Amino acid sequence: xxxxxxxxxxxxxxxxxxxxxxxTLEKKYVPNAIRNAINETLFGLRKAHPExxxxxxxxxxxxxxxxLTKQIKQVCPV
Numbered sequence: 001x002x003x004x005x006x007x008x009x010x011x012x013x014x015x016x017x018x019x020x021x022x023x024t025l026e027k028k029y030v031p032n033a034i035r036n037a038i039n040e041t042l043f044g045l046r047k048a049h050p051e052x053x054x055x056x057x058x059x060x061x062x063x064x065x066x067x068l069t070k071q072i073k074q075v076c077p078v
Contacts, residue, residue, distance in 0.1 A: 035073075 015034070019027050 013034075015030065019030055022030070
């Protein structure tokens with residue numbers, strides 16, 4: 001039997017408070033900046049995960065080394 005572990009990441013922020021001081025043009029780019037930051041962070045973790053698993057396990061299985069990441073395509077508008 002193969003067990004699958006799923007980790008979901010949920011982020012909340014005070015983005016409404018932050019965007020109050022921004023201009024119209026700046027507000028337009030906030031969702032894209034958030035999306036890009038989240039994607040870069042998670043895809044960076046995906047690259048580092050196999051090396052970390054190899055350092056803590058003598059013989060990591062393929063399942064332990066696997067990391068599925070779905071790219072965020074849209075962030076809720078501000």
